[in-house]
Amino acid sequence: MYNFEYKNPVKIIFGKDTISKVANEVPKNAKVLLTYGGGSIKRTGVYEQVKTALKNIDLIEFGGIEVNPHYETCMKAAEIVKAENIDFLLSVGGGSVLDATKFIAAAALYENGDPWDILSKPETAEIENAIAIGAVLTLPATGSEMNGNSVITKFETLEKFAFSSPKVMPQFSILDPECVFTLPDKQVANGVVDAFIHVIEQYLTFEVNSPIQDRFAESILTTLIEEGPKVLADRNDYEPAANFMWSATMALNGLIGSGVPQDWATHQIGHELTALHGIDHARTLAIILPGLMHIKRTNKNDKLLQFGERIWGITQGNDDDKIDAAIVKTVKFFETLGVPTTLHEYGVPEETIGVITARFEKRGAKLGEKADIDFKEVGEILRARL
Amino acid sequence: MYNFEYKNPVKIIFGKDTISKVANEVPKNAKVLLTYGGGSIKRTGVYEQVKTALKNIDLIEFGGIEVNPHYETCMKAAEIVKAENIDFLLSVGGGSVLDATKFIAAAALYENGDPWDILSKPETAEIENAIAIGAVLTLPATGSEMNGNSVITKFETLEKFAFSSPKVMPQFSILDPECVFTLPDKQVANGVVDAFIHVIEQYLTFEVNSPIQDRFAESILTTLIEEGPKVLADRNDYEPAANFMWSATMALNGLIGSGVPQDWATHQIGHELTALHGIDHARTLAIILPGLMHIKRTNKNDKLLQFGERIWGITQGNDDDKIDAAIVKTVKFFETLGVPTTLHEYGVPEETIGVITARFEKRGAKLGEKADIDFKEVGEILRARL
Numbered sequence: 193m194y195n196f197e198y199k200n201p202v203k204i205i206f207g208k209d210t211i212s213k214v215a216n217e218v219p220k221n222a223k224v225l226l227t228y229g230g231g232s233i234k235r236t237g238v239y240e241q242v243k244t245a246l247k248n249i250d251l252i253e254f255g256g257i258e259v260n261p262h263y264e265t266c267m268k269a270a271e272i273v274k275a276e277n278i279d280f281l282l283s284v285g286g287g288s289v290l291d292a293t294k295f296i297a298a299a300a301l302y303e304n305g306d307p308w309d310i311l312s313k314p315e316t317a318e319i320e321n322a323i324a325i326g327a328v329l330t331l332p333a334t335g336s337e338m339n340g341n342s343v344i345t346k347f348e349t350l351e352k353f354a355f356s357s358p359k360v361m362p363q364f365s366i367l368d369p370e371c372v373f374t375l376p377d378k379q380v381a382n383g384v385v386d387a388f389i390h391v392i393e394q395y396l397t398f399e400v401n402s403p404i405q406d407r408f409a410e411s412i413l414t415t416l417i418e419e420g421p422k423v424l425a426d427r428n429d430y431e432p433a434a435n436f437m438w439s440a441t442m443a444l445n446g447l448i449g450s451g452v453p454q455d456w457a458t459h460q461i462g463h464e465l466t467a468l469h470g471i472d473h474a475r476t477l478a479i480i481l482p483g484l485m486h487i488k489r490t491n492k493n494d495k496l497l498q499f500g501e502r503i504w505g506i507t508q509g510n511d512d513d514k515i516d517a518a519i520v521k522t523v524k525f526f527e528t529l530g531v532p533t534t535l536h537e538y539g540v541p542e543e544t545i546g547v548i549t550a551r552f553e554k555r556g557a558k559l560g561e562k563a564d565i566d567f568k569e570v571g572e573i574l575r576a577r578l
Numbered sequence: 579m580y581n582f583e584y585k586n587p588v589k590i591i592f593g594k595d596t597i598s599k600v601a602n603e604v605p606k607n608a609k610v611l612l613t614y615g616g617g618s619i620k621r622t623g624v625y626e627q628v629k630t631a632l633k634n635i636d637l638i639e640f641g642g643i644e645v646n647p648h649y650e651t652c653m654k655a656a657e658i659v660k661a662e663n664i665d666f667l668l669s670v671g672g673g674s675v676l677d678a679t680k681f682i683a684a685a686a687l688y689e690n691g692d693p694w695d696i697l698s699k700p701e702t703a704e705i706e707n708a709i710a711i712g713a714v715l716t717l718p719a720t721g722s723e724m725n726g727n728s729v730i731t732k733f734e735t736l737e738k739f740a741f742s743s744p745k746v747m748p749q750f751s752i753l754d755p756e757c758v759f760t761l762p763d764k765q766v767a768n769g770v771v772d773a774f775i776h777v778i779e780q781y782l783t784f785e786v787n788s789p790i791q792d793r794f795a796e797s798i799l800t801t802l803i804e805e806g807p808k809v810l811a812d813r814n815d816y817e818p819a820a821n822f823m824w825s826a827t828m829a830l831n832g833l834i835g836s837g838v839p840q841d842w843a844t845h846q847i848g849h850e851l852t853a854l855h856g857i858d859h860a861r862t863l864a865i866i867l868p869g870l871m872h873i874k875r876t877n878k879n880d881k882l883l884q885f886g887e888r889i890w891g892i893t894q895g896n897d898d899d900k901i902d903a904a905i906v907k908t909v910k911f912f913e914t915l916g917v918p919t920t921l922h923e924y925g926v927p928e929e930t931i932g933v934i935t936a937r938f939e940k941r942g943a944k945l946g947e948k949a950d951i952d953f954k955e956v957g958e959i960l961r962a963r964l
Contacts, residue, residue: 193820193821195592200587206837207582403801404797404801404825435787
């Protein structure tokens with residue numbers, strides 16, 4: 193395996209009836225900004241639980257954070273943080289709210305130029321400080337609860353960019369699996385697919401002799417395949433909800449990606465479909481991944497065979513047959529969850545492919561674990577998913 | 579799975595040629611006590627690498643920490659820490675040195691009574707502060723590099739006790755797998771067995787629907803079974819050394835034990851064999867575990883069958899047959915590594931069983947994940963290993 197450094201100080205508080213523990217975690221004298229999304233936390237009772245637990249805390253609220261949160265919205269919140277001298281951000285919601293909260297935390301204290309640089313020039317924009325963050329997670333999917341990653345969309349230009357910093361890791365994240373009980377099917381399915389493909393991005397690359405990382409990745413994939421359908425079948429069954437939630441966290445907390453190559457091309461291409469057509473993040477991944485597996489089968493040959501055998505039990509045929517079968521199994525899994533995997537099913541016209549390849553050409557992008565996916569190959573991957 | 583809390587802020591620096599990075603991690607103005615053992619670090623060159631990296635740091639040394647480190651030795655070091663106003667402890671060595679360093683760190687600042695209480699009354703002795711610790715790990719085995727656990731022996735009374743506190747987690751641990759190259763066979767074998775049984779203590783209990791934890795545990799067991807013999811066969815092969823080292827860390831950093839029942843009876847009984855007969859820690863575990871699996875097969879029935887099938891491929895016969903076969907496979911694995919598994923092979927007389935059961939009777943001990951192993955059953959487990 194490669195050399196690596198790993199540090200993840202996020203405190204996880206996991207389990208039934210844990211939301212009230214937020215009272216022990218938020219600093220007593222903090223002035224808190226509670227961030228949330230479209231208001232589902234008020235329907236589900238999570239908002240009430242948090243407010244009750246924090247009744248003695250000086251707290252103001254910032255709701256209305258979008259799915260695929262907007263840079264413009266975050267900047268409004270960052271202004272409030274500055275104006276109100278907020279010193280703790282409490283994110284109550286799913287990955288979008290938490291990603292937005294991370295950007296707000298960094299942008300409010302950013303003094304090295306335009307906060308947009310944090311997203312558009314992540315290699316050079318140094319985040320020296322950020323407001324402290326805590327999270328109550330209501331939707332297992334993104335893994336944002338145990339990492340320093342954030343993805344933000346600039347509404348003005350329909351650009352979707354990511355940044356990452358240890359400074360925006362939550363101090364704590366409360367994960368109560370009963371939050372899954374109130375999720376609609378679509379959000380459960382999206383969460384399962386999102387977590388699954390987070391694992392794939394760190395696993396389905398090339399062999400570097402990393403059996404622990406490989407097997408941990410396979411552990412999460414197998415668990416998602418087993419537990420995802422159980423969650424969809426019975427939303428009030430605690431154990432599958434808990435296993436799904438813990439899988440999604442472990443999928444992207446840095447552990448399985450330590451010491452191994454990583455891909456992330458599926459995400460980068462998928463982001464364009466969200467930015468241009470508003471398709472749910474996870475669904476864009478379900479569209480792109482099968483095309484990427486198909487087009488990059490030479491780069492990924494050994495790992496595709498390992499994935500096929502260990503995850504789907506595929507042992508018959510030549511390498512190409514086995515890889516084809518692994519792609520079919522993966523597509524069928526997403527479809528079984530109710531997630532379509534082709535562009536036409538989402539009404540995306542063929543012309544979009546040209547728009548996306550032009551964007552990657554302009555950026556001079558070289559994607560994937562071998563940095564060899566150029567804009568032309570992005571086009572091939574997309575055409576394979578028409 | 580059970581509710582749990584998990585927080586592990588240890589920074590891991592893993593890989594080839596990483597020891598010099600200690601210079602970036604030790605606080606610049608700290609007064610450092612470098613702790614080490616019997617001097618093997620001087621023969622292997624690790625001492626020289628550390629000293630060179632820290633040439634500008636104010637540093638004194640405390641060597642001679644024993645395998646199964648003595649309380650009495652630690653207390654001498656704690657006095658030096660106080661007298662010299664040490665504010666950082668750098669452990670350079672294996673798990674024994676690091677465990678001792680953790681106790682020194684806590685004892686030096688302990689103000690609630692006799693520091694022996696930290697070990698003898700771990701439920702009530704509160705560790706409010708500890709000197710900051712860093713580690714350069716030279717021997718994969720105990721997992722001490724990524725947890726807050728420590729095991730110390732009182733030489734005067736031959737008692738071996740453990741304590742655990744987040745305050746003594748290392749700030750950083752440097753893991754250079756090339757340190758494995760200079761280890762004798764016996765230390766490699768002991769390390770593999772130690773890590774293996776750390777996993778077993780957190781896995782081989784009863785079913786609580788925890789597929790992620792189970793599969794992560796099985797991932798580590800399988801990797802140790804594959805990589806351990808490779809390390810023994812060729813000490814200069816980097817990749818197996820690296821995989822062994824990472825396995826040992828993951829075996830006991832709290833992750834696989836989160837949300838599941840834990841046993842630790844094998845350790846508690848094994849500690850007596852070390853205290854009374856000086857048998858290497860890992861070897862005491864290899865003696866006890868097969869007896870525990872045999873005697874506690876009813877409690878552990880489902881997990882023993884899962885262990886047999888997933889780790890050893892055992893699918894034939896009735897439950898008792900399968901469990902017997904799993905025990906045989908486990909014993910053979912330890913023996914293949916050169917680790918004997920019966921009391922007589924270590925020259926332990928039958929009378930020792932009475933001494934040990936009397937100790938457990940006096941303590942009123944109830945061991946195991948169901949707290950149902952009393953002193954009589956401890957005797958049965960030991961007699962099964964004559």
